[in-house]
Amino acid sequence: MPESSRREIEDLVELLNQYHLTELELEKKGVRIRVRRDPAPIITAPSIEVATTVEPISSTPSSPSVQPSESLHFLTVTSPIVGTFYRASSPDADPYVDEGTLVKKGQILCIVEAMKLMNEIEAEADGKVVKVLVESTTPVEFGQPLFLIDPL
Amino acid sequence: MPESSRREIEDLVELLNQYHLTELELEKKGVRIRVRRDPAPIITAPSIEVATTVEPISSTPSSPSVQPSESLHFLTVTSPIVGTFYRASSPDADPYVDEGTLVKKGQILCIVEAMKLMNEIEAEADGKVVKVLVESTTPVEFGQPLFLIDPL
Amino acid sequence: MFKKILIANRGEIALRVIRACRELGIRTVAIHSEVDAQSLHVRYADEHVCVGPAEGGLSYRNIPNVLSAAEITGVDAIHPGYGFLAENAHFAEVCESIGITFIGPSSEHIALLSDKSQARAHMKKHGIPVLPGSDGEIEDPKACRSTAKKLGYPVIVKASAGGGGRGMRVVWHEEDLDQAVESAQLEASTAFGHGGVYLERFFEDPRHIEFQVMADHQGHVVHFQERDCSVQRRYQKVVEESPSPALDESTRRKMGQVAVKVMKSVKYRNAGTVEFLMDAKGQFYFMEVNTRIQVEHAVTEVVTGVDLIKEQIRVAAGHGLSYKQSDIQLVGHAIECRINAEDPVRMTPSPGVVTKFCVPGGPGIRVDTAMDTSGVVSPFYDSMIAKLIASGRDRSEALARMRRALDEFVIEGIQSNILLHRRILDHPDFQKGPVSTRFLDRLLTLQSV
């Protein structure tokens, strides 16, 4: 497939997304354009007040705690347990890592405290910490993204 | 994709939105335009036994009792009242009309009996009776098609 | 017992009757207008007949077509529901004349009791406490002024044929009386074809209390206690409950006896409701009899455990009442919110396509609706799309359930009055109860300030 066709398809997909269409057809010269939007069942939240203390996670895939992020470059380190997130071993200590820190596989990134137990979360690959996603002392749920790592 | 195509698509999407359509097709030169609107929520029957003595009418448009049928040629004569359909004035008499009969506007086509009253149904236009849709002595509901007439 | 019943109605009440028939093993015939061909009541019935175009007058109120539908389907009886032909004495009479049972009172009952002035005079004669007012309709302006003076202002001018607030005028000063009477007469004459009006003393903060009654053809009359319908907007009930927080045991007993007396005085039969007006001191007065099953009958069903529609059908078939007065005990408390498709600000009907409709559930919740998970609210008919009934051990549990059920109710595509109900339920005056018929108007006025 020539690059130009690919681009054209991507343009159409973008339009499809942008306008929530279900079908888009294009025929050059003779012009023929076709757009279509099927009425889909929309699942929406009920009209009750939801007061959230913990950030809900929209769609975290199942098991691995290191996953490719939306940028396709970075790895997301997610919490393997429910608990409280700490960036340092004690209030006075320095954070295990900062944004920009180069880490080795197995290096401690943070602690998630659960039931008075301090669980050390380790890097699963060598890389650079690009982003710390959670503030220290914040509660985190299972699968919640904690760090973005740029793998080396 | 040239900017013009993109603009064209966006114009169509706007029309789609404006008129709540589900499909819009355009073909230049050879002209061909196609619009489509799917009935959004699909209402299906519940899983209960429905024993119907009277034929349900799927979609009869509102008031006029003479309407263009699906063939676009024929006129459909529908029942203006609820009652029992008779093709003749008495059991021994000949039917008012048969398939093939040429009728004049105002000519009696049949009787619909309701509450012991014999209501004569007249032709609304000159034409030929193409089809008798209901058997004599059958109950008919409001709007039920009785005859197809080929107008002259 | 009947073999087949035609339901001369649409919407939730048509479904309600179909459900009762199914439980009794009776076949059902739905009638419908052209736009209602896909409605739930049509799909739930065993048979269905289209009786006309969308406009109610040409379909659901079209007596020849409705009766022809009854004839061609061979039904034994017709249940009129509420609205449409339910209180049409002529319709009941034609049913009687062609040997189809009208499930309701006789045409004479409807005729007598739908003339408010005549009904008032009848009740007065039978020793029923009626509102102080004129003897019959007003004829002479001078006599009218002297009656009003005797009653004391404010007075209310009411149309004999009235209903739903039409042909009514409240008069605060003598100088406004003549004009009020004239305009009420004109309005009544236009709306009902009969311009007769009468006078009553006007109470500023009354409560609307009504008693559900059922009578069989053998002369037995039982009442099912009261409903409090004081939460109204422009004479339209919005919230109803049973028992009434305004009644003590002794008043309840007294009013129940009067309600039975009212019905016995006219040898009533089948279901009916005796409406009372009650002043702030607990004095009660007969207002009128509704000669039909009512929207709010469900709250009574919930607290008494009686299926009023099945009882209507049994009684119409000649069976004696299956309950004695002593069998009727109120258990717990029930409250109903009428869920309407309406603009929450302008409070005008909001028809349209329902894209999502998810009803509340769990303990103490009953929902009566003809809306599917999706559907259409037609601009041709009443805007009520559901009745939500919550019940509990006591009023406070019923209110708590109603609040959480209102939170659960999801309606998308159209607007509804769910938030209005939340405001009512959250209001301290309502929570404390009882309130007067002016509660809701005041709530709405305050809010718009």
Next chain:
Amino acid sequence: MFKKILIANRGEIALRVIRACRELGIRTVAIHSEVDAQSLHVRYADEHVCVGPAEGGLSYRNIPNVLSAAEITGVDAIHPGYGFLAENAHFAEVCESIGITFIGPSSEHIALLSDKSQARAHMKKHGIPVLPGSDGEIEDPKACRSTAKKLGYPVIVKASAGGGGRGMRVVWHEEDLDQAVESAQLEASTAFGHGGVYLERFFEDPRHIEFQVMADHQGHVVHFQERDCSVQRRYQKVVEESPSPALDESTRRKMGQVAVKVMKSVKYRNAGTVEFLMDAKGQFYFMEVNTRIQVEHAVTEVVTGVDLIKEQIRVAAGHGLSYKQSDIQLVGHAIECRINAEDPVRMTPSPGVVTKFCVPGGPGIRVDTAMDTSGVVSPFYDSMIAKLIASGRDRSEALARMRRALDEFVIEGIQSNILLHRRILDHPDFQKGPVSTRFLDRLLTLQSV
């Protein structure tokens, strides 16, 4: 009273508890697995925490994560629902140790009563009629044979730690005994980690009758009458009702007294169910205590008017029971059908995407479901998608309502057992009632012939 409760469950029971909390003004925390992020119980709760991946063992049964969720949200109490951690003595114990109230009995109650053999011995000691059987677990094959001989064949081998029919063997002839004991021990050891089994006389056509009990921390115990759960398939209840058509007033009173005695003998607290087996002659025997709220609690709520979940919460917070025994009167009759997503022929779970879900309504119908108008039936969890409860003045009205409600229920996209329920409801033996626990197996066998 508690300020905030975590519900350690999903599905309809999570919703049921959230509803109770809302009515009591208590905030709620839902936990959920990753695949349940969009579930109704998550959307209805005030807060929610993801506790693990789809597999229940890693999420809903994951004690550290569930308790961490409780800690980070600062709840006072945990409601376990049924299933998952509801009868896990260790979980209850950890809750106690960290000062979070487990809404249910103490960990000791769970430990004692979940060991069927131990519970049996305890009840026997306290003069409760238990099924004739072995004294404790079987140790020696020879003693076992002699016990079986004394009991008379058929006998049943049961696992002490058993449940849901696992580790059970019916033995009709002496020569099959040794092998049955061995295989039951092996199965129990694999399934429950404890291979102990005991012997009981086997009744061929028993009825399953259970009494709902509630006890407060002050030592008061009240029972809410019985449920008949004889319609079972492979030890899974399918239809439940209250009252039981198998009991007369005097047996009901006797069994209720025994049920209370059972609970008092262990100083029980919170909600529990005492299960009895009843033979064809009306003789009843203690079987076991379920130390949780049960799926079928709703039928008891409907006929008694009591909100059992709210009562559980109140009692757990230290309040005394809000009912005396004399307050508990059965009014009418209620029946429950468990609506499962299952293949109607093979009776295996049928997970999938629900494209339409329209619940029945009207009088006498209660629906408890976590299914929205659409939704997903996950293959990871129980296949029950709704509880449909119908009630009426008497059993025949309740059955008529259930039949019409089953007709109204629309579920599309997945298969369900609605037609199976119709077959049960239509069966003359069931309509006449009572039936034995073998009724449904026979019905299914006959049908497949």
